[in-house]
Amino acid sequence: xxxxxxxxxxxxxxxxxxxxxxxxxxxxxxxxxxxxxxxxxxxxxxxxxxxxxxxxxxxxxxxxxxxxxxxxxxxxxxxxxxxxxxxxxxxxxxxxxxxxxxxxxxxxxxxxxxxxxxxxxxxxxxxxxxxxxxxxxxxxxxxxxxxxxxxxxxxxxxxxxxxxxxxxxxxxxxxxxxxxxxxxxxxxxxxxxxxxxxxxxxxxxxxxxxxxxxxxxxxxxxxxxxxxxxxxxxxxxxxxxxxxxxxxxxxxxxxxxxxxxxxxxxxxxxxxxxxxxxxxxxxxxxxxxxxxxxxxxxxxxxxxxxxxxxxxxxxxxxxxxxxxxxxxxxxxxxxxxxxxxxxxxxxxxxxxxxxxxxxxxxxxxxxxxxxxxxxxxxxxxxxxxxxxxxxxxxxxxxxxxxxxxxxxxxxxxxxxxxxxxxxxxxxxxxxxxxxxxxxxxxxxxxxxxxxxxxxxxxxxxxxxxxxxxxxxxxxxxxxxxxxx
RNA sequence: GGCGGCAUGGCCAAGCGGCUAAGGCAGAGGAUUGCAAAUCCUUUAUCCCCGGUUCGAGUCCGGGUGCCGCCUCCA
Numbered sequence: 001x002x003x004x005x006x007x008x009x010x011x012x013x014x015x016x017x018x019x020x021x022x023x024x025x026x027x028x029x030x031x032x033x034x035x036x037x038x039x040x041x042x043x044x045x046x047x048x049x050x051x052x053x054x055x056x057x058x059x060x061x062x063x064x065x066x067x068x069x070x071x072x073x074x075x076x077x078x079x080x081x082x083x084x085x086x087x088x089x090x091x092x093x094x095x096x097x098x099x100x101x102x103x104x105x106x107x108x109x110x111x112x113x114x115x116x117x118x119x120x121x122x123x124x125x126x127x128x129x130x131x132x133x134x135x136x137x138x139x140x141x142x143x144x145x146x147x148x149x150x151x152x153x154x155x156x157x158x159x160x161x162x163x164x165x166x167x168x169x170x171x172x173x174x175x176x177x178x179x180x181x182x183x184x185x186x187x188x189x190x191x192x193x194x195x196x197x198x199x200x201x202x203x204x205x206x207x208x209x210x211x212x213x214x215x216x217x218x219x220x221x222x223x224x225x226x227x228x229x230x231x232x233x234x235x236x237x238x239x240x241x242x243x244x245x246x247x248x249x250x251x252x253x254x255x256x257x258x259x260x261x262x263x264x265x266x267x268x269x270x271x272x273x274x275x276x277x278x279x280x281x282x283x284x285x286x287x288x289x290x291x292x293x294x295x296x297x298x299x300x301x302x303x304x305x306x307x308x309x310x311x312x313x314x315x316x317x318x319x320x321x322x323x324x325x326x327x328x329x330x331x332x333x334x335x336x337x338x339x340x341x342x343x344x345x346x347x348x349x350x351x352x353x354x355x356x357x358x359x360x361x362x363x364x365x366x367x368x369x370x371x372x373x374x375x376x377x378x379x380x381x382x383x384x385x386x387x388x389x390x391x392x393x394x395x396x397x398x399x400x401x402x403x404x405x406x407x408x409x410x411x412x413x414x415x416x417x418x419x420x421x422x423x424x425x426x427x428x429x430x431x432x433x434x435x436x437x438x439x440x441x442x443x444x445x446x447x448x449x450x451x452x453x454x455x456x457x458x459x460x461x462x463x464x465x466x467x468x469x470x471x472x473x474x475x476x477x478x479x480x481x482x483x484x
Numbered sequence: 485g486g487c488g489g490c491a492u493g494g495c496c497a498a499g500c501g502g503c504u505a506a507g508g509c510a511g512a513g514g515a516u517u518g519c520a521a522a523u524c525c526u527u528u529a530u531c532c533c534c535g536g537u538u539c540g541a542g543u544c545c546g547g548g549u550g551c552c553g554c555c556u557c558c559a
Contacts, residue, residue: 032559157487178555229553232487258553264551301490308496311508312508314508374507384523385523385525447519463521464522
């Protein structure tokens with residue numbers, strides 16, 4: 001499969017060709033752990049985790065690294081507000097991250113390094129930069145001298161002199177250039193600190209990612225990804241400091257996902273409209289959330305609102321119905337193999353094959369999940385036709401083919417509903433059987449009463465030519481999601 | 485001010501020069517059903533405007549209009 005990815009570096013969609021055949025070195029900027037992750041963070045983690053899953057499916061061995069920024073101003077400030085130790089705070093929210101990520105179905109990275117575990121490396125990296133003459137010190141802080149690195153701006157297309165002009169906020173530093181940034185921050189009283197050649201302090205934000213990339217993946221990686229807002233200055237700075245230190249290209253493909261907005265507004269603290277994953281999961285099934293995230297191409301902005309969410313809920317319902325229809329037929333075929341009519345099955349088998357191809361092609365073209373979802377949708381429509389109880393004949397090959405495709409969809413996107421095996425309630429089974437007897441005798445009132453009873457137990461019966469189909473209904477999601 | 489992105493049916497959303505412009509949601513009609521449910525079928529697009537390139541453009545180029553992002557911690 002020829003995968004193509006949009007590279008921010010070249011602003012074009014290019015064939016993806018890893019440096020080392022069959023292996024992908026992939027780094028994603030992880031969360032700063034000072035609060036619960038919000039739904040915008042979730043977009044990054046879900047999208048790139050799924051891309052990694054897709055690459056693995058394409059046969060690549062993917063080494064996937066996602067960091068935790070567990071030391072930083074935001075953490076220090078929040079810890080102060082709450083009167084706790086910054087380390088404790090970070091620890092707490094790393095635990096909360098796991099909970100949210102697990103529920104969202106985001107798989108663990110190959111490794112999740114933390115900034116505080118890499119201070120030695122960070123100091124080492126800064127020393128290299130210092131020895132090469134890329135740094136200067138102001139008030140105990142170590143800054144990167146952007147003027148020493150002419151390639152600065154190659155990712156974001158920004159020019160150093162324009163930045164000085166446009167700078168909206170006065171820096172606390174006497175920087176030589178507006179684009180210079182902190183590598184090592186001296187500790188103020190009461191702040192967490194590590195010893196260093198420049199005195200006690202802590203790493204600047206940008207340097208940690210470079211240090212972790214170098215340590216866990218090497219001087220040149222294949223993919224570096226994150227939210228679009230990280231393009232500048234974070235990723236730009238990562239590039240200069242890494243390339244200045246190693247003299248090697250840092251990352252070959254830069255991937256950036258678009259913002260997630262609440263209605264028409266950007267999510268921000270000042271607007272007070274930050275929606276946490278925790279909050280969303282109270283109202284929506286995690287897989288519905290994933291569906292929403294996949295419903296728009298990852299590079300485009302995604303506007304989260306009621307309609308988008310309920311639309312995804314309906315899609316999810318359809319998937320559940322489909323699985324129900326499928327297992328019902330599978331059961332019937334199991335009981336009495338009705339395999340005649342292979343010729344008629346051929347068109348369905350062909351259809352499954354086509355869908356699989358188109359699904360993969362969509363994802364291979366810059367990970368177009370929206371298009372892939374469209375394919376899945378068409379697949380359901382065609383296969384529901386195949387599964388019509390009226391048809392009266394099905395081949396196992398075809399139902400097996402359906403299962404295979406569903407597994408593939410699940411493996412990459414993780415959106416297929418779990419099949420609730422009818423576990424505990426023999427009772428319902430009995431009621432359904434009784435109702436069948438009543439129906440056979442055309443005792444409609446008895447039948448309807450029984451259905452009511454079944455319904456009250458949280459189940460639904462559907463009558464088909466092959467007999468009743470029954471299932472447990474999910475607990476309805478609690479109310480609407482409204483824009484704050 | 486600098487850099488970049490986007491404008492497709494009621495809503496969301498694919499589409500990267502060439503069969504009848506995917507798909508979802510909502511609406512309408514129909515098939516099916518004892519009634520339902522589920523499912524299937526049918527049905528809705530001057531692709532923001534104006535020029536240009538081309539045999540051919542939603543798709544490329546120029547201009548305009550309107551939204552949005554980054555340039556400040558931010559995924």
